[in-house]
Amino acid sequence: MMNEMQVFNVLVGLLFAVSILYVVIAPFTKVEESFNVQATHDILAFGLDIGKYDHLQFPGVVPRTFIGPIVLALFAVPLQFLRAADGSRFPLLLITRSELAFLTVTSITKLLSSFRSVFSSTDACFAALCFLSQFHLLFYSSRPLPNVFALVLTNVANALRINSPESSVSMFILCVAAAIFRCEIGILVLTTLVADSFVFPKTLPKRILLGFLGGVLGALASFQTDSAFWTRPCYPELEVFHFNVILNKSTEWGVSPAHWYFTSAIPRALLGSLPLAVYGLALDRRLARIVYPNLAFVLIYSYLPHKELRFIFYALPVLSLCAGVGLSSLFKNRSKSKLRYLAFLCGCGFLLASLLVTTFALHASRLNYPGGHALRTMHELEARAERVNVLGSDKAHRFVHIDVNAAMTGVSRFLEDPAAWTYSKEEDHTTFNWTDFSHLVTARPYVEGFNRIHVEYGFSKSSLRALSVKTEPKVFVHVREDLL
DSSP: OOOHHHHHHHHHHHHHHHHHHHHHHSOOOBGGGHHHHHHHHHHHHHTTOGGGOHHHHSOOSSOOOSHHHHHHHHHHGGGTTOOOTTSSOHHHHHHHHHHHHHHHHHHHHHHHHHHHHHSOHHHHHHHHHHHHHOSHHHHHTTSOOHHHHHHHHHHHHHHHHHHOTTOSHHHHHHHHHHHHTOTTHHHHHHHHHHHHHHHOGGGHHHHHHHHHHHHHHHHHHHHHHHHHHHTSOOOHHHHHHIIIIISOGGGGGOOOOTTHIIIIIHHHHHTTHHHHHHHHHHHOGGGHHHHHHHHHHHHHHTTSSOOOGGGGGGGHHHHHHHHHHHHHHHHHTTTSOHHHHHHHHHHHHHHHHHHHHHHHHHHHHTTSOHHHHHHHHHHHHHHHSTHHHHHOSOGGGSEEEEOHHHHHBTOOGGGOOTTTOEEEOOOOGGGOOGGGOSEEEESOSOOTTEEEEEEEEEEEEEETTTTEEEEEEEEEEEEEGGGO
């Protein structure tokens, strides 16, 4: 029979295993992750030859920091010789994503360990179960979004606030995260500062000083690094703040009602942990100091019309801790009456239902990357086809065009084989003729002068009630007729 510490260690091991499993099942990345993915690839492939970097040709709407990609690339350097059977750097995509998963889950583990030392091992074990039952947090733990890099730091900061409540170091870490990765964390800095000033008023000057120092050092590190990589004076988070808040141009990507985070995003993220989190927060007052600043952050951030779940990732782990307290309380009191035993079974039922939804969501989500699957399939098909002999070894003859739809749904430079192929993502169709290319990876089912050799199906719609996921043709691979 395992003791609580052993159970806790097993559950932590499962957190790592599940996050890596998600990498394997859904290895490709989408448009939101494209900058960090391409930047990580380019650092590994080209080093300081910045002129070859993808971001100079496709800079995106606003610049992003290179600090996250630099960290991932540094750890992957010893393995950069690895290649897939198709000649691509696909194994390095898996490795760098696994690195980020390791960092994220390590920060969650630190949060759980601090929680266990202040609350109890039982509370921490049930909190870990709540993490495992949810889909979004572990699925995104390996996805190279600025929000995920920032989440690593906010988890560490919250762990310090739990374990060393009078320490001001957490404020330093939060300000570094805000200055480098996501400027909206500045709101969390303010809500945290206000909450801590009521409990530990004497430490307020030190918190402000360390926070200011963290912000300045983070901004300087970003400015120095990113000015070099963007080849111009550049502080990304300042430009992001100007674009999203001052100009309010993020609304071009859609708007949601003010209540959306509370009525849609958080319930979808927590699933069955939500009622347990509400119960746990009401049950233990010690949670208030940790949770309320995060909820206040979500409330204030709701003012911005454009909303996405990833914008509030930082609040989800502490809410899962509340759920752990709630379920732990039901467990500890289960033998006091039949009604309390039934309540505990209901709590377990919430988590089992969450696991069912998570499994279903994973199945649906892995179908969201038809572009990545199509490009890898093209390489495999052409490696076996007789026309490889016609094309010869000159990669200029193996010239593939990747359209916007495919590029946004899984294609990255990690999937390319530059030794055998030339790739183009040129979006201005007036600058070339389709017949300039030997292959097309496109959303167009028919292209004159080309024959279709592969159809990649992708997610269309799902029904949780019927437990069904429907697919439809999303990306097509074509080869020029004269090459058949």
